[in-house]
Amino acid sequence: MNSHSxxxxxxxxxxxxxxxxxxxxxxFADQSGFIESVTQCLQEADKLELWxxxxxxxxxxxxxxxxxxxxxxxxxxxxxxDRLLIDKKYQGKGYGKRVVLALLDRLRTEYSCDTIxxxxxxxxxxxxxxxxxIGFHFNGEYDTNGEHVMVYAF
Numbered sequence: 001m002n003s004h005s006x007x008x009x010x011x012x013x014x015x016x017x018x019x020x021x022x023x024x025x026x027x028f029a030d031q032s033g034f035i036e037s038v039t040q041c042l043q044e045a046d047k048l049e050l051w052x053x054x055x056x057x058x059x060x061x062x063x064x065x066x067x068x069x070x071x072x073x074x075x076x077x078x079x080x081x082d083r084l085l086i087d088k089k090y091q092g093k094g095y096g097k098r099v100v101l102a103l104l105d106r107l108r109t110e111y112s113c114d115t116i117x118x119x120x121x122x123x124x125x126x127x128x129x130x131x132x133x134i135g136f137h138f139n140g141e142y143d144t145n146g147e148h149v150m151v152y153a154f
Contacts (some may be wrong), residue, residue, distance in 0.1 A: 002007045009102045011054040011066070014042060018062070022055045034124045041083050043066050046103045056086075056099055062092040066103055070111050080110045081118045096130050104134075104152060119147035148150050 014022050022039050036044075045051035048132050050071060056064035067083035081103055107116055118136065128130050128150075136150040143149055 006026060006098050006102045008058050009098060010057050011102075011106060012057060014045070014053040014055055014065075017073045019056050021062055023054075025062070025085060027085050028088050028091070031085075034071065034121055034127070035083055035085055038065050039087070041065070051082075051087075054085075058095070059089075063095055064099060066099070068107060070113075071105055075106055076147070078117050079113045079115070080105055081107065081116055084118075096126075100130065100134050104154075108154055119143040119145070119149050121147050
C-alpha cells in the first residue's frame with residue numbers, strides 16, 4: 001500500500017472540547033465564497049450523522065478543518081472529502097498538499113474505499129491546481145451547488 005503518512009499531522013473529531021477553537025478557524029476574505037463557515041459545516045454535521053468533521057493538527061497546533069463522509073445512496077455509495085480549509089495564519093506553508101495526502105490515507109483506511117470524491121468551484125484555481133497535482137481529475141459531473149466534481153482513484 002502506498003502510504004503518504006505524515007507523522008506531525010493528525011486529525012481529531014470535533015467535539016465539545018475542541019469545537020469552539022475549531023469554529024474560530026478563518027480563511028482569507030477572497031476565499032470565503034469557496035467554503036461554508038466552520039460553524040455552518042458543524043451545524044450540518046449535527047443534523048446528519050454521515051458527516052465526520054475533524055480538526056487538523058500539526059503536533060498540538062490546530063491548523064485547519066475538514067469534513068468528510070460516506071453516502072450510501074445511490075448505491076454502491078461514495079466517500080466525499082467535502083470540506084477542507086487551512087486557517088489563514090497557516091496558508092502558504094505547504095500544508096495543503098500534506099493535509100490532502102494524509103486525508104486520502106485516512107479515508108482509504110476508514111472506509112476501505114478505492115475512490116474519493118470532492119467538488120470545487122471552477123474559480124478556485126488554487127485548489128484545483130493542488131488537487132490535480134495530487135491526482136484528482138474532473139469526471140464531468142456537477143454537485144447540487146453547481147461545483148465541478150473531482151475524483152481520486154487509489
